[in-house]
Amino acid sequence: MFANRFREYGDYRKAGPYTVVRVSSTTLTDWLRARDDEALAEVLRLRPDLATPRPADTTVLATRAGTRASVARAAEGLDTFTLAVLDALLTAGADRQPVPLDGLLDVPPERLREAADTLRGMILAWGDDDGISLVPAAREAGGLYPGGLGRSSPSLTDVDVSVLLAEIEDDERKVVTALAHGQPVGRTKDAAEILPLADARTPIQRLLARGLLVRVDAQTVELPREVGLAVRRERVGALTEPTLHTTAHKQSTVDATAASETLEVLRHMEALIHMWSDDPATTLKSGGLGVRDVRRLTKALDISERQATLLAELAFGASLIAETDTVIPEWIPTNHADLWLAASPANRWATLAAAWLDLPRLPGLGGLRDGKDKLLAPLSEDLRRPVAPLERLRVLTALADLKPGTGIASPDELAALLAWRAPRRGGRLRDEIVRWTLTEASALGIVALGAVSGPGRALLDEGAAAAAKRMAEAMPEPIDHFLVQADLTVVAPGVLEPHLAAQVGEVADVESAGSATVYRVSETSIRRALDVGRTASDLHELFRLRSRTPIPQSLTYLIDDVARRHGRLRGGAATSFLRCDDPALVAEVAAHPVAASLRLRRIAPTVLISPLPLLEILDELRAAGFAPAAEDVDGQVVDLRPTGRRVQTAARALRRPAGTRVADPEQLAEIVRSMRAGDRAAESRRSRPVSPSSGGANLAEVMALLKTAIQDGSKVWIGMVDGHGSAVQRVLIPVRLGGGVVEGHDPTGDDLHRLPVHRITSAALVEE
Incomplete structure (x- = not known):
């Protein structure tokens, strides 16, 4: 145990029966204590895991900073060049003793120093350029073969x-290159023995004979470090951030394009809600949305299966649909869907965009197969990925860092750039994400023409409310007219006013959508308008x-x-009745084969009745070629179509992922002040402490010691448990005691503390 403790502070070696420890000039704890408060606050901002729970002092901070899990998490945010410097320091043994920074890599000294400052800023390394050290866990976090x-x-x-x-041949060079740029070990059948070069036949045998490979065992070979470094001389070029080719657009053009895409996704979402209101999608036994329902959605909306998956995931993320808790679960619109439908287009978009940004799922996985050839269904748990919001935000932030109106030329270039900036993040789906x-961002209007739109920037910087306002400005002004064509089509050359759009939607069906929406008027659509109470004059x-x-x-x-022809045949509920002024038409209905299935009975020359619901009767008669209409008690035409099923559910609170929240500077500063106070308490000389839990001592002794300190103006060392459950130490000059609270000043400041x-x-008097 003591040997491990010594290793933390210096070099450890055996010398005969004795252990010799050469203490380094600066330990990580000492180096942290020498840093200013701003530097420590920056460490906590860059590595927030170190601040939870609050570290009692810099010794605790240094201990946490050196744990393997924390180091691995911090290394995920390092770019390729900084990781190369980290690997070079590990190769030089900086985790065992300080090494000079100069000449570590064949790169300009300024870049080398900048990377070292990054490592020091995250306390993965410490010390000056003449002797820089790494936390020991850096080697474990770097894998079995650093660099x-x-x-x-x-x-x-x-x-x-x-x-x-x-001197090596091409087939040998391929082997060496593969090992130099990947893992330096490989499995082979040619390592059973090392043959002379004249007898070697395979590339592995020849490399072993030349000494360019080392035999580990009968089936394993290893590429020596010297060979790997020689092969990777050209790697210096790869240590430069890839170039991102961009295209310039007017921001107004980007915003107009984004608004056009937004209107399309809003139209599709509205159609999905109406569709699943009338005919809900069934949940698979294994969870999620079945292939049949996905294809039904693609056919109805004329979209691809990927678009349908995204649409369903958006509806779920925005609490517009939910799974019912029934024997046969179904996906049904929620009560929030009606509120969403009643909102303005800009607010509708903001709801969907914010839900997507916060969605802990990957819609892109829908329809793919996993390693066991299992189909990944939309809306299933297979698509859940808690890191998705962080990865999504990282992509959008990279685009938002470009000048407004600047778009990328290729998604592959952006994927390569982000892979360079964080090669240890993302896993195997990194580039696909x-x-x-x-x-997905382009479909939602957050990105257009490869650039972040104005509403998209507002969403990232200010939130959904500001984004909705910006989108309202980007959307075209609603128009109050349309164009009727000779082929019974109605062309809306823009976005119709909401009231006008509802009227046109009653009397015509959407045939195609886009910047100009085309509707078609038919006998069915006109009858639908008459069914809801419109007249021919209207x-x-x-x-x-x-x-x-x-x-x-x-x-x-x-x-x-x-x-x-519409409404000549009238129906009412008596349970149900049909009436008509024309006895011949009533007789025709009564004689029709459908009358038997509807259990129609003639009670007067102009009246038929049935025990079945009126809506069912009207649907059957329409299918048989009649054109009945429903009426109320006053004889007015009414619409009896169901409004759709709904399920009650609570709206999900939209929130930014924990990793994207900006740290509170005041809170970080308070943590640093608390650590400084803990350092002073740990270094203070004090008398024998008294403790309520020690033998013979009780709370009265602690209070007596505090009263003595108040009378004498002495400093008191106090050990306590804070509100977070952490053990902390403080040095205080107590000034008042009462009501179960001791008040006092910090020796280095005027701030009044109440404990x-x-x-x-425990408590003890501090000896000056």
């Missing part, structure tokens, strides 16, 4: 390896007042013809 280099070979000492490499994020007036083109005569005739007496575990 991807094998062990040194004594046979290659003072040997010009480049000369040996110039970049492409998925760009595709429809004629709508087209006459709102159309900027002459009304074709065919449309006028169609409206009049459908209206003439609950019941939290004190």
Whole structure:
């Protein structure tokens, strides 16, 4: 145990029966204590895991900073060049003793010093450039082979390896290159024995004979460190951040394009809500959305399966749909869907965009197969990835760092750039996540033409409310007119006013959407408008007042013809009844085969009744070629179509991922002040402490000691448990005691501290 403690502070070695420890000039704890408060606050900002729970002093901070898990987490944020410097320091043994920074890599000294400052700023390293040290856990966090280099070979000492490499053949070079740029060990059948070069037949055998490979066992070979370094001389070029080719656009053009995409996704989401209101999607036994329902959605909305998956995941993330708790679970719109439908387009978009940014799932995985060839279904737990919001934000932040209106030329270039900036992050899906994020952000209008839109920037910087306002400005002004064509199509050359869009939606069906929406008027659509209470005069007036083109005569005739037949047959609930002024029509219905299935009974020449619901009767009669309409008690036409099923659910609170929250400077400063106070308490000389839990001592003794200190103006060392449950130490000049609280000043400041007496575990007078 003591040997391990000594290793933390200096070099450890055996000398005969004695252990000799040469203490380094500066330990990590001493180096941290010498840093100013701003530097320590920056450490806590860069490595927030070190601040939870609050460190009692810098010794605790140094201990946490050297743990393997914390070091590995911090290394995930380092770029390729900084990691190369870290690997070079490990190769030089900086985790065992200080090493000079100069000449560590064949790069300009300024870049080397900048990377070292980054490592020191995150306390992965400490010390000056003449002797920089690494935390011991850096070697464990760096893997079995730091820098991807094998062990040194004594046979290659003072040997010009480049000369040996110039003599090898192409097949040998492929083996050496593969080991130099990957793991330095490999499995092979050719390592059973080392043959003379004249007898070697395979590339592995020849490399072993030349001494460019080292035999580990009968099936394993290792590339020596000297060979790996020689092969990777060109790696210096790879230590430079990749170039990102960009294209310039006007920000107004980017915003207009984003607004156009936004209107499309809003239209699709509205259609999904209406579709699943009438005919909910069934949940698979294993969870998620089945292939049949996905394809039904793609056919109805004329979108791809990937778009359908994204749409369903967005609806789930924004609490617009939820799974029912029934014997056969279904996906049904929630009560929040009605609120979303009633909101303005800009606010609708902001809800979806904020939900996507916070979505702990990867919609891009939907439809793919895992390693066991299992299909990953949308809305299933297989798509859940808690790190998704962080990775998504990293992609958008890289785009937002470009000038407004500047877009990327290739998603692959952005993926390569982000891979260089954090090669240890993302896992095997790292590059795919970049492409998925760009595709999804483009569909949502957060990104357009490869650049972050104005509303997208507002979403990242200010939140959903500001983003909605910016999107409202980017969206085109609603128009109050349309164009009626001779082929019974209605063209809306822009976004219609909400009220006008609802009216057109009643009398026509969307045929194609985009910057200009095309509707088609048909007998079915006109009958639908009449069913909800519109009259022929209402429809004629709508087209006459709102159309900027002459009304074709065919449309006028169609409206009049459908209206003439519509509603001649009236139905009511008695349970249900049908009435008509024409006895011949009533007789025709009664004689039709559908009358038997509807259990219609004639009670008067102009009246039929049935025990079945009226809506079912009307649907069957329409399918049989009749055109009935429903009426209320006053004889007015009413719409009996169901509004759709809904499930009650609580809205998810949209929040930024923990890793994206900006640390509170005041809170960090308070933690640093607390650590400084702990350092002073640990270094103070004090008398024998008294403790409420020690033998013979009680709380009265602690209070008596505090009263004595108040009378004499003495300093008191106090050990206590803070509100976070952590043991802390403080040095205080007490000035008042009462009400279960001791008040006092910090020796180095005027701040008044109030400490609950019941939290004190021990106390002692400080000896000057």
